[in-house]
Amino acid sequence: MSALLLEVEGLTKHFAVTRGMAREKVFVRAVDGVDFAIARGETLGLVGESGCGKTTVGRLILRLIEPTGGAVRFDGRELTALDRKRLQPLRRSFQIIFQDPFASLNPRMTVSEIVGRPMEIHGLTRRAERDEKVGELLAAVGLRREQLARYPHEFSGGQRQRIGIARALATRPQLVVADEPTSALDVSVQAQILNLMKDLQGRFGLTYLFISHNIGVIRHISDRVAVMYLGKIVEMAGKGALFSKPLHPYTQALLAAVPSLDPRRRQEEVLLEGDVPSPVNPPPGCRFHTRCRFALPRCSREEPEFRPRADGRWVACHLY
Amino acid sequence: MFVLVALLAPLLAPYDPNEGELGQRLKPPSAEHWLGTDALGRDILSRVIYGAQVSLQIQLVAVLIALVLGTLLGMFGGYYGGVTDNLIMRFMDILLAFPGIFLAIAIIAVLGPGLLNLMLAAGIYSVPQFARIVRGSILSLKEKEFVEAARAAGESDAAILFRYLLPNSMAPIIIQTTLRMATVLLTASGLSFLGLGVQPPRAEWGAMLSTARPYLITAPHVATFPGLAIMLVVMGFNLFGDGLRDSLDPRLKD
Numbered sequence: 001m002s003a004l005l006l007e008v009e010g011l012t013k014h015f016a017v018t019r020g021m022a023r024e025k026v027f028v029r030a031v032d033g034v035d036f037a038i039a040r041g042e043t044l045g046l047v048g049e050s051g052c053g054k055t056t057v058g059r060l061i062l063r064l065i066e067p068t069g070g071a072v073r074f075d076g077r078e079l080t081a082l083d084r085k086r087l088q089p090l091r092r093s094f095q096i097i098f099q100d101p102f103a104s105l106n107p108r109m110t111v112s113e114i115v116g117r118p119m120e121i122h123g124l125t126r127r128a129e130r131d132e133k134v135g136e137l138l139a140a141v142g143l144r145r146e147q148l149a150r151y152p153h154e155f156s157g158g159q160r161q162r163i164g165i166a167r168a169l170a171t172r173p174q175l176v177v178a179d180e181p182t183s184a185l186d187v188s189v190q191a192q193i194l195n196l197m198k199d200l201q202g203r204f205g206l207t208y209l210f211i212s213h214n215i216g217v218i219r220h221i222s223d224r225v226a227v228m229y230l231g232k233i234v235e236m237a238g239k240g241a242l243f244s245k246p247l248h249p250y251t252q253a254l255l256a257a258v259p260s261l262d263p264r265r266r267q268e269e270v271l272l273e274g275d276v277p278s279p280v281n282p283p284p285g286c287r288f289h290t291r292c293r294f295a296l297p298r299c300s301r302e303e304p305e306f307r308p309r310a311d312g313r314w315v316a317c318h319l320y
Numbered sequence: 321m322f323v324l325v326a327l328l329a330p331l332l333a334p335y336d337p338n339e340g341e342l343g344q345r346l347k348p349p350s351a352e353h354w355l356g357t358d359a360l361g362r363d364i365l366s367r368v369i370y371g372a373q374v375s376l377q378i379q380l381v382a383v384l385i386a387l388v389l390g391t392l393l394g395m396f397g398g399y400y401g402g403v404t405d406n407l408i409m410r411f412m413d414i415l416l417a418f419p420g421i422f423l424a425i426a427i428i429a430v431l432g433p434g435l436l437n438l439m440l441a442a443g444i445y446s447v448p449q450f451a452r453i454v455r456g457s458i459l460s461l462k463e464k465e466f467v468e469a470a471r472a473a474g475e476s477d478a479a480i481l482f483r484y485l486l487p488n489s490m491a492p493i494i495i496q497t498t499l500r501m502a503t504v505l506l507t508a509s510g511l512s513f514l515g516l517g518v519q520p521p522r523a524e525w526g527a528m529l530s531t532a533r534p535y536l537i538t539a540p541h542v543a544t545f546p547g548l549a550i551m552l553v554v555m556g557f558n559l560f561g562d563g564l565r566d567s568l569d570p571r572l573k574d
Contacts, residue, residue, distance in 0.1 A: 062472055091474040104465035108487040117483075118473035167469065 005207045006061065006175055007037045011070035013056050029279045030056045032231035033070070035306060038175070043201065043208040045222030045239075047215060047254070049276060053231040054211045058177040061209065062096055063087060074175065092122040092171035099180040101160035105152040111138070111163055112148040118170040137166040140203070142196060158189035165196065169204060177209045182217055194221055215258050219243060227251045230287045231279055233306060237313035247315045249292045286318065294319060364542065367523040368549050374524045375553070378439050378508045379501045385443030386504075387497055390450020395481055397451065398458030409455065412448035420445050420503075421510055428516045438517040442504045453496050457489035495565045502557035509550050525550050 011034045014027040031053040038044045048054045059065045061072050063079060072079045074094060079087065095118075098104035105114055115134045119125040125133050135145035141162040152160055161181060168176050178197065182190040198221060200206060212218050218225055219239065226236040227250065235248040246252045253272045272291050277283050283290050289299035299318055306316035397408040415423060427441035461467065462485060470480050509526030511517040518524035525546040532543035 059468075064468055064471055088474045091472065096469065096472050098465040098469065100465055104469055106466045106470075106484050106488070109483075117470075117475070121474045121479075164469075167473070171473070 003039050004037045005040045005042075005075055006209070007071075007073040008057075008061065009035050009071045009073075011035075011057065011060055011072065012068045013053075013060055013065065014068045026280050029231050029282060031060065031067075032279075032282070034228075034231075034233055036226055036233060036236060038207055038209060040174075040207055041201075041205060042223045043210055043221055045218035045225040046209060046211045046228060047213065047218045047225060048228030050213060051276065051279070052228045053279070054213075054228050055179055057228075058096065058179045058209060058211050062091075062094055062177060064096075089122070092118070092124075093173050094175040094177065095168035095171060095173040097161075097164050097168045097176060097178045097181045100184050101157050101164055102152075102184075104164050105160055105167075107152055110149050110151055111143075114152070114163060115148075115166045115170050118167060122171050124171060134166075134170075137169060138163075140169070140200065141166045142192075157185050158192065161185060161189075161193055162196070165193075165200070169200065169206075172204065173206070175207045175209065177211070179211045180213070181210075183212065183214060190217065197221065215254065227254065230276060230282055232287060232316065233314075234288065234317070235313070235315045237315075241311070241313060247313065247320055248288075248317050249294050249319075250288050286316075364528075364545050367528060368525070368545055370523040371525045371528065371546065371549065372553075374435075374518060374522060375505055375508065378435070378442065378518075379504050381439040382442035382504045382508070383446065383497055383500050385440065386446030386450050386500060387493070389443075390447040391454045391486075391493060393447070394451040394454030394456075395458055395486065398455035399462060399477070399481055399485065405455070408451065412451050415445065416448045418445075421507055424507055424511055425514070425516060428511065433516045433519065435518055435522075438508055438511055441511070442507050445507070446500050446504060449500065450493070450496060453492050454489055457492055458485050461485050461488050491565075495561050498557055498561035498564055502554040502561070505550065505554055505557070 011031055012029075013031040014029050016025060016027055018024065019026050034053075034057055036044065046054045046057065056065070060067045061079075063072075067080055070080070074090070077090070079090070082090070109117075112131055112134050115137055116125065116130040119130065119133060120127075131148060134148050138145055138148060143159060143162055143166070147155075152163065155163065161184075164181075181197070182193050185193060194217065197208070201208060208221070210218065210221055222239050224236065224238050225242045226233045227242075227248065228234070229250050235242070235246070235251045237247075242251065243255065246255050257272075274291050277287070277290060283300070285298070285300040285302055286292070286295075286304050289295045292299065296318060302318070304316045304318045306314060308314050309320060393408050393412070397405040418426070423445045424441040427444055428437055431437040431440065467480060467484055470484050475483070508517055509524070509529070512524045512526030513530040515527075515530065518527050528546040529543055529550075532539075532546070535542050
């Protein structure tokens, strides 16, 4: 048993799309060489703008989509090399919580079936005990046991997300990928769900990969944070270090964009100009140089390596 | 109502549908024969009632064939995509390229006329309709997160197809089934009218129309009543299908 539960190396996904009248085939570099690792019991927050590839990273780890390249090691085992048959029994160890609680529950199944199916698939329960076990899980996520015969449409968004969490926990996984689990919910419910997830992490010994575009949420739940831009991670550091002293110019701009509640605090204005370049033709050199205020001539030629610094932080920038 | 009539035919019909009194040929509607008699002196009301039985049988079997085949093909095409999908859907396009009745005639030309072959022909030519609708529905459903969740939980393809995708595409399938009932009845009557379907002396509405043709001027009632029956039932199924669509679509509720 190693300390690292999940190791991701050079993970890459290029989606092929045909474009225009000429049916020209181009590749969207959704994820382009991502490296990180998560220790057992830790929460890694993955933050970035819409379309930067963070959701794809989550799906790739669970092999819900097939990677173009790179490796995912879970508990020391290489997942990307396994065929479907050998992957299937391992699936119980890593589960996912989805963004949209209205799309993520089968409308034709009862709560008991939704939460109980993963247990049945992995042989963790018999039909007779299923309701009992599902009831326990419902209680653990803050729902009532009597609700197990109901259908998803009878629940509110927050309750549905709790059902989604119960389903993810049904197989007693070690790793849970949470893909924007709160962004579809009301602000008041968001906090409840976040606190529930924190609470469950302690009770079930979970490791989280928490994906979000909401810096406040990431700050609340993560131990370490990785910042993604255009298919690559640009900076990764402990939560305290990252928020008090962001190194990468993109991280700085991202944090400066969070509105402050303290009117006396003078904020340094870091405004990003222009749009995110297309992932079909990412800019040469550093992907951020087109919008970076510190850009050096070498940034447009040489791609900065993503590497660890002496203090254990990782950053991909020529400034450091 | 129509189904009830078909089931209770032996009780409701005042006369034997195939036994005629030659002395009573081509009589207009009267007290003994409410809808009159045909060229062989058979009671038209009884024949229309028994005809409902045959029609219902044709409809059920033909639509069932189309439903099962079409749904399976559509499911596999939509779910697996790629070459499988292309093969299935191009074949469906070939079937669709023929006008419906022409395709049915071609099938009967190969198999020979008769009740069973009529049902087969009407069924096969309805397969593409089901395949297309199911495929479309599967295509949109398979991108939903609950399907991804099922995959993440380790569900097999078969389980995803039958436990997740099929139950969620039931509404359009049910509607298509009722609407197809109407089309199949029209086709079957048309084929029988052409002498390719149900063979005399069995009472079938299309065949009755066909035999009534020579007497259209002298005894119009002989053709009118089976025709009316076809029209009413077709209209009934269409309205039923429309109503079902409205009540199954949550967006149209309230």
